[in-house]
Amino acid sequence: MVAAKTIMVQGTASHAGKSVLTAALCRIFYQDGYRVAPFKSQNMALNSFVTADGGEMGRAQVVQAEAAGVPPSVDMNPILLKPTGNASSQVVVLGRPLDNYNAWDYHQELAGKLWSVVTVALERLQNDFDIVVIEGAGSPAEVNLQATDIVNMKVARQAGAPVLLVADIDRGGALAAVVGTLELLPPGDRERVKGIIINKFRGDVNLFQPAIKFLEQKTGVPVCGVVPYFDDLYIQDEDSVVMERKNYLAVNDGDKVDIAVLRLPRISNFTDFDPLESEPGVYLRYVGCDDTLGQPDLVIIPGSKNTIEDLLYLKQTGLAGEVVRLARRGVPVVGICGGFQMLGRELKDPFKTESSIEHIPGLGLLDMQTTFAREKVTSQVQATVAGDGDYLGGFGGHLTGYEIHMGRTELGAQARPAFIIETRSGQQVDVPDGAQNAEGSVWGTYIHGIFDNDLFRRHLVNILKKKKGLDTEGQAAIISTEQKKQAGYDRLAELVRNSLDMGLIYRLMEI
Incomplete structure (x- = not known):
């Protein structure tokens, strides 16, 4: 050969x-x-x-x-x-x-x-x-x-x-x-x-x-x-330094949906949000401790390689309090992977898998708790929406994505699964994923790449536009993330x- x-x-x-x-x-x-x-x-x-x-x-x-x-x-x-x-x-x-x-x-x-x-x-x-x-x-x-x-x-x-x-x-x-x-x-x-x-x-x-x-x-x-x-x-970037350039290039003319992604010190898989950045009528920005969160139409807490340390950062900088206040006023909040874990009542790391901190209260926006395990879950998945409410409800299509996490999340009585995983690494399963609150305004998932799903992304953006009073009629055709790549x-x-x-x-x- x-x-x-x-x-x-x-x-x-x-x-x-x-x-x-x-x-x-x-x-x-x-x-x-x-x-x-x-x-x-x-x-x-x-x-x-x-x-x-x-x-x-x-x-x-x-x-x-x-x-x-x-x-x-x-x-x-x-x-x-x-x-x-x-x-x-x-x-x-x-x-x-x-x-x-x-x-x-x-x-x-x-x-x-x-x-x-x-x-x-x-x-x-x-x-x-x-x-x-x-x-x-x-x-x-x-x-x-x-x-x-x-x-x-x-x-x-x-x-x-x-x-x-x-x-x-x-x-x-x-x-x-x-x-x-x-x-x-x-x-x-x-x-x-x-x-x-x-x-x-x-x-x-x-x-x-x-x-x-x-x-x-x-x-x-x-x-x-x-x-x-x-x-x-x-072309997707691998280095988070690019987020500063994206903020510089982004322009909000006041007629767009304002989506704020929290810029965590140890943010991981920020490319999850690139497809949202490409949606017509969307203003995507990354918000750190020196930026103004303001009154966005959607807050996203992204993944993190050190969830507990990044949650501590949000609390110390006051961003955690701002997110909670927005959520209490009905502003939707979404968490992806580590960001999803932060939404719960508490996070535990008994084996010090991610941090030297063994326990920390979460944001308390979802009735759940997460415990970090020694084994990492890594799999490609297919899923359907299980949640209802204003944001997840009404979407009946299938979703694809992938999981990378070491946390195991248990839901309390006041939380419901947001998605159902139907296949994991090619095997048929029936596994609940994520969680949402009673109103459906706060939800999270372990599925990375969820916004790569074109129909789901447009579904969510259109709901945000309607709530803001923006026109969704006659808008541009749905952008294929794969074709754009x-x-x-x-x-x-x-x-x-x-x-x-x-x-x-x-x-x-x-x-």
């Missing part, structure tokens, strides 16, 4: 655009008729996804797999680090949680032991696909991490992959970052860098030609292209293909 050709995308720093450019290359190779898979040996992210067989992996590699036209697999991201604090993470290996580790113990003791997991996963992809597009993490020039590296140059050496080095010119200092990165690499690794990409460029590229000439003469490495800055493509990948591929010397890249891969 002939092993797949490989190419690796590394960066001069974090947030240089590696993930998006990897997705673009996946789409380009897919369009050109190749069977292509993404690969990132170790990803640190709070945005994750559950595969069909119940494995958890980083959302960025899911986006890249979608761009490549293939189902996501945990082999594409064999190690996922989900931060639980400033210097600790839950380590997920081949889709299953291993344990929580602090940064020192992970890098000094565990990372090397996981190298065999990385190589086996990579080998499986190389055997099953024509091309594997590999993404690095951070910068390969972080000399303090080179000895324990399992995500940058060590992977390039293992795969025999030529490396494209990406620099973010929008931050400034891109030329120095490229030259400095190459200078700090050992000679053998430096020779692996076969191309340079300048990313997020604004302005006239013709004025940048002297800089390109300088880089090529200084480093001896060709510049493969200059990719323009863009913010108008529907695919169109975004195609536009991304077109932009990057026109910006890079793809002939050179193919030659670097010996294709």
Whole structure:
């Protein structure tokens, strides 16, 4: 069997655009008729996804797999680090949680032991696909991490992959970052860098030609292209820093439904709300402790990697009190996963699964309590609406999504299930999910991706519009989230293909 050709995308720093450019290359190779898979040996992210067989992996590699036209697999991201604090993470290996580790113990003791997991996963992809597009993490020039590296140059050496080095010119200092990165690499690794990409460029590229000439003469490495800055493509982000940009770009002209998502310090899976952002007549904003919650038409409490700590943050900042007051006045409040757990009477963590705090009162908006277990539930699901009331009532369709949680929630007499899960990981079940209050104005669920369901999303938005007195007649057709994704990948591929010397890249891969 002939092993797949490989190419690796590394960066001069974090947030240089590696993930998006990897997705673009996946789409380009897919369009050109190749069977292509993404690969990132170790990803640190709070945005994750559950595969069909119940494995958890980083959302960025899911986006890249979608761009490549293939189902996501945990082999594409064999190690996922989900931060639980400033210097600790839950380590997920081949889709299953291993344990929580602090940064020192992970890098000094565990990372090397996981190298065999990385190589086996990579080998499986190389055997099953024509091309594997590999993404690095951070910068390969972080000399303090080179000895324990399992995500940058060590992977390039293992795969025999030529490396494209990406620099973010929008931050400034891109030329120095490229030259400095190459200078700090050992000679053998430096020779692996076969191309340079300048990313997020604004302005006239013709004025940048002297800089390109300088880089090529200084480093001896060709510049493969200059990719323009863009913010108008529907490509899901994995880093929560993007929420600040979304707030900046959003505009409320007073004739839109105002949806406020609480910006938790450890927010996870914030991409759950991207489809709402795309709905006509919706103003979606993220609200932190320095922002004004005001009088939104809907409050959403998102998922969290550390639910108890984030609930404590809401209480300390006063946001918890504001949400409760709004709910008492009839403003609908929705909780997703960790946000759903916060809506109850209390949360317990007897095994200190997520936090050192063993017990905390919840917001008290739903009659239920949650206890954190040692085992994580990860599954794709299909469900129907069980709740009634103004917001869930009247929707009779089926829903799809996925669960990622360690909490087990018990409902009291004053709460009713919001949904019924009918299939879990392909198996027929009859399991209640979530909860709602008697009026139906407060409800929550463990189902991530629930707003990806186009009919359900429009159903909820239309109810909010009617309550606000906005017209729902003659509005735009329902937007297909899946079609919008695919169109975004195609536009991304077109932009990057026109910006890079793809002939050179193919030659670097010996294709």
